[in-house]
Amino acid sequence: MKRLYKYFITLAAFALAFTSYNAFAQAAPKGDLSVAISYFVNNNTVPSLLVRVKTKVDGRFQPVAGITLNLFLDKDSAGTAIGSVTTNRKGEASIFIPVSVKKEWASSVKHTFLATFKGDKKFEEAKADLTVSRAKILLTTADKSITATVLEMKDTAWVPVKGVELKIAVKRLTGDLPVNETPTFTTDSLGQASADFKRDSLHAGKSGNITLIAKVEDNDQYGNLTVEKTVPWGAKFIPVNTFNERTLYATRDKAPVWLQLIAYSILAGVWIILIFLVFNLFKIRKIGGQLE
Known part of the structure; x- marks a missing residue:
């Protein structure tokens, strides 16, 4: 009877632990994403979009990589789909406006771009929009x-x-x-x-x-x-070839004369001092021999 009671207590403990873990796992909240859209036109050619995705971690916004977003022109439908992009390590993704929405693009002087994220295991669904005039x-x-x-x-x-x-x-x-x-x-x-x-x-x-x-x-x-x-308003830079001229950056045989004179003068001065010291040493030794 005691053994049966122990088995019952053990099973109850495991069941309680499993239920608590499952409840905790289900209660874990997903993160929220902040999505922003920027519109670019360079040299009045094909427009492009830049999407930035970030989330708040410890009170600070951090970029989120690997987020796939669907982009649309004016409305969320297959006929106005711009394309799908995935953010890089900086939380950014870019795309050009495709030819497939050219008719929709030409139909209005003002457009609204939509970005949608369907959500995953880590983050809730997110949306963003941007309205611009041409x-x-x-x-x-x-x-x-x-x-x-x-x-x-x-x-x-x-x-x-x-x-x-x-x-x-x-x-x-x-x-x-x-x-x-x-x-x-x-x-x-x-x-x-x-x-x-x-x-x-x-x-x-x-x-x-x-x-x-x-x-x-x-x-x-x-x-x-x-x-x-x-x-053509800049200052032209015409490089001058000084390979065969005497310059500070030339080879040793092309060094400036004044630099060679300084170097050889220093070298000569050092040797003169050394010879003078050796001569004096011999002179001192000779004088010491005469005193003995």
Whole structure:
């Protein structure tokens, strides 16, 4: 009877432990994702989207990799599907607007992009949307003066937009360099913003060409717009071959004469001192022998 009682207690304990573990596993909450969409148009060509996904860990947002999102134009349907993307280690994924939605794209001057995540074992479902108006930038130059014009599609025509903040800069490998001391410009009633080029000493290789760039960044209505133009306004850099000339960086036999004189003078001075010391040692020894 006692043995049966022990078996019963043991089984009850296991059942309670299993039930508690199962309840704990089922109660474990899933994480929430934050999804953001950015819209880009470069040189007034095919638009693209950049999706960023992050989640809050210990009170701080961290990027989430491996999240697959479905992107749509205006409505969630097969006919307006832009495509599917998966985030990288930075929590980002990008995609160009495909030709398959060209008809839908041309039907309106304003569009809403949708991003949906169906959820998985770790995270709940998530959605995001972004509404932008179709716009573009025109970049013109004359006598080292730059004019950027922002236009918005209204009905069937492009019209200028007033009050849009943009940057006019020179495109460089490490970042964009403003064309003068003014970091940003604002369009006037004609949709134009003008700037004078004041980077005449900017090195531009053998050709002297530099790339100007005008950009609208993170605008609530138009997203991110950029346009580029190449102009011959840089300072030409013509390399000089000094291989057969006397320079500091040449071979030993091509070293500058003044440098050779200094080196040989130091070497001669050291040897003279050594010879003088040896001579004095022999002289001291000779004098010591005579005293004995």
